[in-house]
Amino acid sequence: MSDRILDAIKNRRSMRKYTSDPVPTEDIETILTAGMMAPSAMNARPWEFVVVQNDDIKQAIAAKHPFAKFIPQAPVVIVVCGMPEKERAPGLWPSDCAAATENILIQAQSMGYGTCWCAIHPYEKRGKDLMPIIDVSSTPFCLIALGVPNDTPRMRGFYEPEKVHYLK
Ligand SMILES: Cc1cc2nc3c(=O)[nH]c(=O)nc-3n(C[C@H](O)[C@H](O)[C@H](O)COP(=O)(O)O)c2cc1C
Secondary structure, rough: OHHHHHHHHHHHHHHHOOOOOOOOOHHHHHHHHHHOOOOOOHHHOOOEEEEEEEHHHHHHHHHHHHOOHHHHHEEEEEEEEOOOOOOOOOOOHHHHHHHHHHHHHHHHHOOOOOOEEOOOOOOOHHHHHHHHHHHOOOOEEEEEEEOOOOOOOOOOOOOHHHOOOOOO
C-alpha cells in the first residue's frame, strides 16, 4: 500500500464541523469516481448518488435523522442509495454500497476534505422518511457529509494485534 493511501486512511476521522467553503463540482466528481470504482458483488454496481447542496433539503434531512443534526452545516451531503433490484448476488447490495462509501471517505480525505458517514440502512424508517425529501425510488443506504474540516477531533482508529489471527 502506498504511503499516501495509508496516510489518508490513518488521518480520516468523522468530521462534524465544517467551514462554509464550497466544494467545487470537479472535486465532487473525483470523489464520486472513487465511489463508483469500488468493488461490487458480480460487478452489479447497485448504487446511485444524490448530491445535496440545497440548504432547505439539508435541514429536512437533518430533521428526520436522529444522529445527523450537524448535516446542514456541511456544504455537501451525498446520499448513497442502493438498488436492490440490480444486485446479482442476493443480499449483497448493502455491502456494495458500503464499499462505495468507504472509497468516497478515503478519496475525500486524500483531497483535504472531511466527511462523516451517517447510517440510514438498515433502519427502514430513516430510509422511508428520506426518500420523498431527496426524490428517489432507490433505497437510501447512508448520508455522507462532505466539506472543508473545521475541527480536529481525536483519532479513534488503531491497530489491535490481538484481533489478527495468522493461520500458517
Ligand atoms: C455504519 C456507520 C454508521 C455511522 N452512523 C453515524 C451517524 O449516524 N451519525 C454520526 O455522527 N456518525 C456516524 N458514524 C461515524 C462513527 O461514529 C465513527 O466512524 C466512529 O465513532 C469512529 O470515529 P472515526 O470515524 O472518527 O474514526 C457511523 C459510522 C459507520 C461506519
